[in-house]
Amino acid sequence: MSTAETNPAGTTTDGADPRVLFMLDDPTQTGTDASTLASSVRRADPADPQISVLDLAVTRGDGIFETLDAIDGFGQALEPHLARLENSARLLDLPAPCLDLYREGIRQGIAASTHPRLSVKLVLTRGIEGAGRCTGWVFVDPEPDFTEARTHGLKVVTLDRGYRHDVAQTSPWLLQGAKTLSYAVNKSVYREAERRGADDVIFISSDGFVLEGPTSTAVLQFGRHLVTPSTDQGILAGTAQAAFFEYAEANGLTTEYRTVTPDELRAADSVWLASSVRQIVPVVEIDGVARGFDAELHAAALDYLVTRRS
Amino acid sequence: MSTAETNPAGTTTDGADPRVLFMLDDPTQTGTDASTLASSVRRADPADPQISVLDLAVTRGDGIFETLDAIDGFGQALEPHLARLENSARLLDLPAPCLDLYREGIRQGIAASTHPRLSVKLVLTRGIEGAGRCTGWVFVDPEPDFTEARTHGLKVVTLDRGYRHDVAQTSPWLLQGAKTLSYAVNKSVYREAERRGADDVIFISSDGFVLEGPTSTAVLQFGRHLVTPSTDQGILAGTAQAAFFEYAEANGLTTEYRTVTPDELRAADSVWLASSVRQIVPVVEIDGVARGFDAELHAAALDYLVTRRS
Known part of the structure; x- marks a missing residue:
């Protein structure tokens, strides 16, 4: 090639x-x-x-x-x-x-x-x-060049997804958890983010749980422990997030799928958005509040993700 | 022609x-x-x-x-x-x-x-x-032939729309109230209706208000009074429903836009689904319970609607 x-x-x-x-x-x-x-x-x-x-x-x-x-x-x-x-x-x-x-x-x-x-x-x-x-x-x-976002991170806003976190169980006809072509809302929220001076979005359920990004999975770090919202909440099983967890587990970190609150999102040591082509990008601001991330873990995991043959 | x-x-x-x-x-x-x-x-x-x-x-x-x-x-x-x-x-x-x-x-x-x-x-x-x-x-x-539905009516199920009735105000990025091409859910709910032995759907908000059909506006009759859910609930302003109200007002009925509960839907003397091409179709069953409708008003209003030049 x-x-x-x-x-x-x-x-x-x-x-x-x-x-x-x-x-x-x-x-x-x-x-x-x-x-x-x-x-x-x-x-x-x-x-x-x-x-x-x-x-x-x-x-x-x-x-x-x-x-x-x-x-x-x-x-x-x-x-x-x-x-x-x-x-x-x-x-x-x-x-x-x-x-x-x-x-x-x-x-x-x-x-x-x-x-x-x-x-x-x-x-x-x-x-x-x-x-x-x-x-x-x-x-x-x-593929576009994601160096800037991967290196310097993204500003994120949290936006109401309108649905309860259990809607995939109660109302499967709403198709939450399916990756459909009906993604006008996933485009609309990027325009709302831009109006608020941000680059990306993390959805919050109407009953107050962290869900996912419009095109990504949220991963939170607490010390040597990584957490991502569980997929029984009408969200997609992230493929890049799964690979990130594989890397983490192979390197002595623990991982967990569970419900996550916005308070936990704000309190996490690091927050990443994981997606297939962008891989992982660190979140450096949530709703206008600047935040740091584990640069060493980020660099090592990103290197693993962009070169993986799995 | x-x-x-x-x-x-x-x-x-x-x-x-x-x-x-x-x-x-x-x-x-x-x-x-x-x-x-x-x-x-x-x-x-x-x-x-x-x-x-x-x-x-x-x-x-x-x-x-x-x-x-x-x-x-x-x-x-x-x-x-x-x-x-x-x-x-x-x-x-x-x-x-x-x-x-x-x-x-x-x-x-x-x-x-x-x-x-x-x-x-x-x-x-x-x-x-x-x-x-x-x-x-x-x-x-x-246009397809709607004689059967217009004459004998439709069986309807109520389905959770997942959103609160005020979501268009609180979360405009969810695009409720816009008629978008992201209508996979509006197709999905018809499949759910079919599974339940019904022909059509009326959406209920997650906080218990009657909203609209996937492709229609709900109109309720209480004696000489017609009611339709108000459009500040993230639903479309119905053009056929507006024409139905014009007909009703010109013929001595009163009309009202307001919030409507599922109990009121079940208690109404008649329920219609109004839409541009099908015009009005009477609802003859809601969630498995048979119900009547005002056949005289229906026939007269339908005749007005299908021939109107406005």
């Missing part, structure tokens, strides 16, 4: 579009062999329109997605991401995605890119209303 | 696609003259892909829509729908839609159809991330 640079216009210095799109024909197909899978993956130009205005992704945000990081051709936490895609499909009563087809699309997508670090997005939509066939694709994009 | 029949495959008996799509170039343009507007409306084939996989409508459900009814070329409640589109844009920090361009698209869309009764959908998305230009279109479709 070359190390072609990406400029802000989204083209490489040699003028080629660095983005790679593979559409997946019938992405919930079953019982297919290798040749059928290979022929179900169709390269397409991301600059061209590919989706009907009647696709339920467009009209209702009715679909699911995953984003993972690929480094030198290796997709990090590929199987946990595929498992989460499958779980989101189940929560939305979508047919199960053909994981072998997604694996094939990811393989071809990564192979087609000339960049060493990629974000890989997997999408499954309910398709055109009434057509009875889902729409799916794999989109591969050179 | 002809009265060509539509068969289940979505084609007319003469084989032509009865659906009409007009894409709007730069749908938030300002200060344009009539010829610019006319040239910004481009007919497209709804069977062809028109939308990029990078459009924020697809990736985040980040956009807004409206659906109105057109009868013999007349768009019912056109200006209230455009006002609501403009309000949704404001709630999502989208640029203001060019309403003259949408009016032109609606005019051309209705004129291009051969059907006497149409549903007309207006969409505005945030466009491709980073491109700085919104995507917009007008989609016109022959």
Whole structure:
């Protein structure tokens, strides 16, 4: 793989579009062999329109997605991401995605890119209303440079998520815990953060528990102990957070999944936002109050995360 | 206009696609003259892909829509729908839609159809991330036949919406009260209703107030008095409900906007779901309990609603 640079216009210095799109024909197909899978993956130009205005992704945000990081051709936490895609499909009563087809699309997508670090997005939509066939694709994009956020950290605001922490149990039709395409709120809260002079958001449940970020998992440090909000609260199981915990446990720290209060968030020695492509970024301000973080642990864990082959 | 029949495959008996799509170039343009507007409306084939996989409508459900009814070329409640589109844009920090361009698209869309009764959908998305230009279109479709639901009514279940009734005031970033493309929950609750043997849903706030249906406004009758939940509860101002109230007031009934409890919903003499294309449908069962409705008022109001030129 070359190390072609990406400029802000989204083209490489040699003028080629660095983005790679593979559409997946019938992405919930079953019982297919290798040749059928290979022929179900169709390269397409991301600059061209590919989706009907009647696709339920467009009209209702009715679909699911995953984003993972690929480094030198290796997709990090590929199987946990595929498992989460499958779980989101189940929560939305979508047919199960053909994981072998997604694996094939990811393989071809990564192979087609000339960049060493990629974000890989997997999408499954309910398709055109009434057509009875889902729409799916794999989109591969050179990863942005997160050096600034990883080094100097992010200012975060806490915002009400509106839901109780137990809403996934009481009201599963609200789809909390699924990674859906209905993410307008997850965009809206970034605009609210910007209005408040911050970079990112941590959601608080309406009954006062720390949940997650719009695109990340919160990890708190208390001495040699790491804590993250438990996933029975309608939040996603973080793949980067899981890898962070693996690193921590291998290095003598203890880890825990439980409910967390905003007071604990403010009192923690360190707070990180963990996500697949950004990996971990330290939080240096919460709701206008500056705070520190364990720079030594951060640097070591980040080094592990960005280079991991798992 | 002809009265060509539509068969289940979505084609007319003469084989032509009865659906009409007009894409709007730069749908938030300002200060344009009539010829610019006319040239910004481009007919497209709804069977062809028109939308990029990078459009924020697809990736985040980040956009807004409206659906109105057109009868013999007349768009019912056109200006209230455009006002609501403009309000949704404001709630999502989208640029203001060019309403003259949408009016032109609606005019051309209705004129291009051969059907006497149409549903007309207006969409505005945030466009491709980073491109700085919104995507917009007008989609016109022959209206389904609602005779069965209008005559015999619907079975409804009440479902928790998860949010408090005051969430639009306390947490505007949750976008309650905007008609967004992030409607996966509004689809999910229909599947939950079906599992419970029902046809439709009325949302209840987490603190126990009647809100609205996923695609409709609830109207309750107590004698000669009609009540609907007030729109300061993060719900949409219903255009069909407003027309129903106009009819009621012109015929000696009184009307009121206020908070409504589930007990009142169950105790009402009639309950209707009001929406733009279906108009009003009576509720004949709530959470498994059969209930009646004022058939005389229903028939008269429905006749007014389906033929109104306002």
